[in-house]
Amino acid sequence: MANETNQFSEIIAHCKEYGYIFPSSEIYDGLRAVYDYGQNGVQLKKNIRDYWWKSMTQMHENIVGIDAAIFMHPLTWKASGHIDNFSDPMIDNKDSNKRYRVDHLIENYAEQLALEGKKEEEFALLKSMEELLGKDDFAGIKNLIYENNISCSVSGTCNWTDVRQFNLMFDTQLGSISGEAEKIYLRPETAQGIFVNFLNVQKTGRMKIPFGIAQTGKAFRNEIVARQFIFRMREFEQMEMQFFVRPGTEMEWYNYWKSERLQWHESLGIPAEKLRYHDHVKLAHYANAAVDIEFEFPFGFKELEGIHSRTDFDLKQHQKLSKKKMQYFDNELKEDGKPYGNYVPYVVETSVGLDRLFLSILSTAYAQEKWLKEDGTEDSRVVLKLPPKIAPYKLAILPLVKKDGLPEIGKQLLHDCQKSFFTFYEEKDSIGKRYRRMDAIGTPFCVTIDHQTKEDNTVTIRDRDLMTQERIALADVKKLIEEKIKD
RNA sequence: GCGGAAGUAGCUCAAUUGGUAGAGCGAUAGCCUUCCAAGCUAUAGGUCGCGAGUUCGAGACUCGUCUUCCGCUCCA
Numbered sequence: 001m002a003n004e005t006n007q008f009s010e011i012i013a014h015c016k017e018y019g020y021i022f023p024s025s026e027i028y029d030g031l032r033a034v035y036d037y038g039q040n041g042v043q044l045k046k047n048i049r050d051y052w053w054k055s056m057t058q059m060h061e062n063i064v065g066i067d068a069a070i071f072m073h074p075l076t077w078k079a080s081g082h083i084d085n086f087s088d089p090m091i092d093n094k095d096s097n098k099r100y101r102v103d104h105l106i107e108n109y110a111e112q113l114a115l116e117g118k119k120e121e122e123f124a125l126l127k128s129m130e131e132l133l134g135k136d137d138f139a140g141i142k143n144l145i146y147e148n149n150i151s152c153s154v155s156g157t158c159n160w161t162d163v164r165q166f167n168l169m170f171d172t173q174l175g176s177i178s179g180e181a182e183k184i185y186l187r188p189e190t191a192q193g194i195f196v197n198f199l200n201v202q203k204t205g206r207m208k209i210p211f212g213i214a215q216t217g218k219a220f221r222n223e224i225v226a227r228q229f230i231f232r233m234r235e236f237e238q239m240e241m242q243f244f245v246r247p248g249t250e251m252e253w254y255n256y257w258k259s260e261r262l263q264w265h266e267s268l269g270i271p272a273e274k275l276r277y278h279d280h281v282k283l284a285h286y287a288n289a290a291v292d293i294e295f296e297f298p299f300g301f302k303e304l305e306g307i308h309s310r311t312d313f314d315l316k317q318h319q320k321l322s323k324k325k326m327q328y329f330d331n332e333l334k335e336d337g338k339p340y341g342n343y344v345p346y347v348v349e350t351s352v353g354l355d356r357l358f359l360s361i362l363s364t365a366y367a368q369e370k371w372l373k374e375d376g377t378e379d380s381r382v383v384l385k386l387p388p389k390i391a392p393y394k395l396a397i398l399p400l401v402k403k404d405g406l407p408e409i410g411k412q413l414l415h416d417c418q419k420s421f422f423t424f425y426e427e428k429d430s431i432g433k434r435y436r437r438m439d440a441i442g443t444p445f446c447v448t449i450d451h452q453t454k455e456d457n458t459v460t461i462r463d464r465d466l467m468t469q470e471r472i473a474l475a476d477v478k479k480l481i482e483e484k485i486k487d
Numbered sequence: 488g489c490g491g492a493a494g495u496a497g498c499u500c501a502a503u504u505g506g507u508a509g510a511g512c513g514a515u516a517g518c519c520u521u522c523c524a525a526g527c528u529a530u531a532g533g534u535c536g537c538g539a540g541u542u543c544g545a546g547a548c549u550c551g552u553c554u555u556c557c558g559c560u561c562c563a
Contacts, residue, residue, distance in 0.1 A: 013498080016498095017513095023554080029536060082563070286563090380524090430522090432524055
């Protein structure tokens with residue numbers, strides 16, 4: 001009966017129409033690549049986050065959570081490498097549209113000079129470049145490129161844009177007195193909040209390796225091109241867990257989390273064929289192994305979660321800059337009967353984008369269905385087949401008519417149920433229309449109060465996905481739903 | 488960032504050669520009530536994305552700008 005299509009633009013439209021996601025500050029034309037979660041979206045997002053939180057912390061006695069601030073000491077980003085690696089001045093060639101890091105562009109040209117035997121010119125060029133870069137004199141850099149007639153290797157022209165700084169980190173000022181204010185960054189990842197709290201948590205929680213610290217929270221990246229709805233946003237939410245292990249055991253844990261995390265996504269109803277691993281060939285500066293779990297979005301397979309073996313890079317860097325020892329004393333005995341002793345732990349990270357996960361779940365759940373009714377006419381619906389445990393509303397209570405005392409029974413049931421889970425109550429419009437509305441927002445169960453209810457205290461309960469109904473005792477409704485929404 | 492396309496009511500779309508905006512669905516209120524969006528009545532909702540320009544007159548033409556989608560580019 002199902003004839004499903006999965007057009008991305010239809011999903012976006014559905015999100016807006018049914019209160020899942022709105023463009024940010026839409027009345028002012030929106031803000032590029034920034035979105036707000038609506039009344040249903042916030043609930044779905046929260047349920048996904050809670051499910052992650054529970055499976056990471058509550059279900060693992062050796063993983064605890066924290067909630068670090070978005071603002072962090074500026075040296076944090078020096079230590080992590082974000083300041084040095086992500087603030088390169090760039091320049092575009094207007095003819096080829098090719099973008100270069102200006103230091104690479106000039107260094108390449110300098111190499112040519114060297115090959116031509118013009119050692120002095122090479123030296124002078126590099127020296128001026130360093131001076132200009134040192135004082136962020138971008139106009140000067142551009143002049144330097146023009147003076148030396150440095151051209152684009154693709155177009156061969158010197159038709160350059162201005163030099164621009166592309167720093168992925170947003171900055172702002174801490175302290176309100178200008179001049180005295182300190183430049184401070186909005187965190188580009190939540191991981192560092194965990195690393196800087198490593199000692200606090202390990203000591204106060206008396207944590208023994210291996211152990212993990214989990215955190216969910218907002219991160220900010222000033223992406224040059226942010227697009228594809230909520231897939232790449234400038235403000236987004238991460239759910240990260242850093243797992244601290246004994247050096248040498250990291251690959252074991254890396255493989256453990258690699259398979260663990262894939263299964264977790266499947267437990268949220270994402271079909272296995274829409275998930276795959278993508279091993280990194282080119283590794284980031286901090287990693288010795290990295291894999292992405294990719295999901296087949298409507299626009300192709302893209303990264304959903306990253307699992308990285310980060311070695312001891314981060315803790316060592318913080319040790320270096322903070323001059324605090326990021327050590328752990330391992331009392332467990334080696335084969336020779338002596339303890340493992342002091343070391344800087346290795347880290348295996350799992351990092352999933354909550355917004356991306358939201359989009360994965362939504363695009364998996366979204367379905368347009370068409371079928372023939374008994375009288376031969378076509379019927380159709382749009383339904384979000386969300387797993388009941390994360391659906392915004394778990395149950396809708398629908399009196400068949402709004403008279404004869406049926407609303408009163410419905411409201412009593414609402415009162416009983418809403419203490420335990422989100423319950424929707426609606427008595428307006430035809431029952432079919434109300435079912436369609438509930439399908440559109442993904443409510444898994446609808447209970448209808450009819451005249452028989454008054455006689456024998458039973459109601460019909462309708463399954464969203466099957467559109468079938470069965471009659472159950474009114475008194476069993478709450479218990480039944482609670483059973484259905486359990487993990 | 489480059490190229491292409493689009494923007495009129497909550498949604499889908501109309502509006503002659505330029506003559507100061509309409510429909511269906513939806514929403515709200517009421518009536519009716521029969522378990523899968525389709526009965527009846529009434530009401531609300533738009534400075535045509537925004538800003539200039541051309542014109543006696545612009546939703547329509549021109550320019551700019553914002554936003555979105557598609558392709559390229561980028562992506563610790």
